[in-house]
Amino acid sequence: MVIVSDPSQRALTGLLKLLADGTRLRILGLLEREELSVGELSRCLGMAQSRVSNHLRQLRDAGLLAERHAGTSNYLRLSPGDGLAARLWVSLSEELAAVPEHGADLTRLDLILAERRDREDEFFDRVAGRWDTIAGDFATGQARQRALAHLLPRRLTVADLGCGTGYLADALRPLVQRVICVDRSEGMLSQARERLESRSEGASFEFRQGEFDSLPLADGEVDGVVASMVLHHLPDLARPLREMRRVLAPGGNVAIVELMPHREGWLRPALGDRHLGLEPADVLDGLRRAGFERVSLDPVDDRYRPVGPEGQTAELPLYLARGTAPAA
Ligand SMILES: C[S@@+](CC[C@H](N)C(=O)[O-])C[C@H]1O[C@@H](n2cnc3c(N)ncnc32)[C@H](O)[C@@H]1O
Structure with missing residues (x-):
């Protein structure tokens, strides 16, 4: 054995x-x-x-x-x-x-x-009609945004005008090459800097302090301009819209997010609003006068829901106004 x-x-x-x-x-x-x-x-x-x-x-x-x-x-x-x-x-x-x-x-x-x-x-086949409910809110997360952004060429330089604390610039991070954040408030710019410089991936960011009436950007310096919730803070639209057109390269796009006219007077002292929203027709007209082409209005489902210091609340409709600088 x-x-x-x-x-x-x-x-x-x-x-x-x-x-x-x-x-x-x-x-x-x-x-x-x-x-x-x-x-x-x-x-x-x-x-x-x-x-x-x-x-x-x-x-x-x-x-x-x-x-x-x-x-x-x-x-x-x-x-x-x-x-x-x-x-x-x-x-x-x-x-x-x-x-x-x-x-x-x-x-x-x-x-x-x-x-x-x-x-x-x-x-x-059986669950198709109920799938979005069964799968929960997956369709609203970051994964889909990042996956789709990955497919796009990231060549653009965009100016976020009146950038505030920079959340919009942050959303541009995976989509563009460079974002120039402009605001007249040093306090807002430093909040934006803190938010945007805490992560290094995606777009590069630059911060410039300046006024809408005389933007701190060279002629044709950017491919796109976004101004979100800013125009209702300005005394007049004509000069800022001409400035936007000046800083855009030929064929560049402008996107303006604004509040529909409303009656919530407490927003003046609470949020520093100068106008209680802006008529879409005035913004579109202003864009055309400033030389923009293909000017259009895009109603959006989102609501602006500010909260005042004394607990006041409102739910205000928004819209998106768009235009394109003429090609060279
Ligand atoms: C309501 S916040 C909007 C911030 C951000 N864009 C957003 O969508 O939440 C308005 C911003 O515009 C800036 N602002 C107001 N008047 C301005 C002006 N004349 N020139 C440049 N920035 C201005 C303010 O400092 C503030 O940061």
């Missing part, structure tokens, strides 16, 4: 014994191709689950399988690591054709996988 005392030799003989079994080879041959539940595996093999489970336990104990739990099912796949078992399996898997049932196992596997695909398709 040969007594095996060397641990590595014991491991080898243990493994060889385990693999010297037609059913276990068939199981490994299937799990090499596809992750399967115990039920699916039993159907592929045409065997009772109890018998299959017994073999699976031995293969799992020998570290040849990885297991994943999903709901009430356990899914298994071949995972022999990178040691002796993996090396043995490389040679054995080339010889699987010699196992008589292997071909039929693969045919049944194809059928089972086709059924699985059909079930998945049926599942999505």
Whole structure:
């Protein structure tokens, strides 16, 4: 009798014994191709689950399988690591054709996988109408924005005029190459700087203190201009809109977010508003007079919801006014 005392030799003989079994080879041959539940595996093999489970336990104990739990099912796949078992399996898997049932196992596997695909398709057909509710608010998160932004060329330089604390400039971060933040308030600019310089990815940021009537930007310096919730702070529109046109390169776009006219007088002292909103027609007219083309109005669903120092609240409609500087 040969007594095996060397641990590595014991491991080898243990493994060889385990693999010297037609059913276990068939199981490994299937799990090499596809992750399967115990039920699916039993159907592929045409065997009772109890018998299959017994073999699976031995293969799992020998570290040849990885297991994943999903709901009430356990899914298994071949995972022999990178040691002796993996090396043995490389040679054995080339010889699987010699196992008589292997071909039929693969045919049944194809059928089972086709059924699985059909079930998945049926599942999505069934839930399509309710999917957005079931999937929750995934559609509003950062992932979709970043994924889509990744597809766009980031070549633009944009000026955020009256940038305030810079949240809009922050939203431009994944979309453009450079953002020039302009505001007359040193306090606002330093808040914007703090927000925007805390992360390094995406656009580069520049901060310039200055007035709308005489923007601290060179002629044609930027490809786009955004002015959000700013124009109602200004005494007059004509000169600021001409300034916007001056700093835009030919073909560049302007986007203005403004408040519809409203009656919430407390916004004057609370938020420093000079006008209680602006008539869209006046803004569009001002853009045309300043030389913009393709001027248009885009109503938006968002509401502005300011909160006053004495707990006053309001819900005010917004709009987007757009225009394009003439091409050269
Ligand atoms: C209501 S905040 C808007 C900030 C930001 N754009 C937003 O969408 O929330 C208005 C900003 O415009 C700036 N501002 C007001 N009048 C200005 C002027 N004449 N020139 C430059 N900036 C001005 C203020 O300092 C303030 O930061």
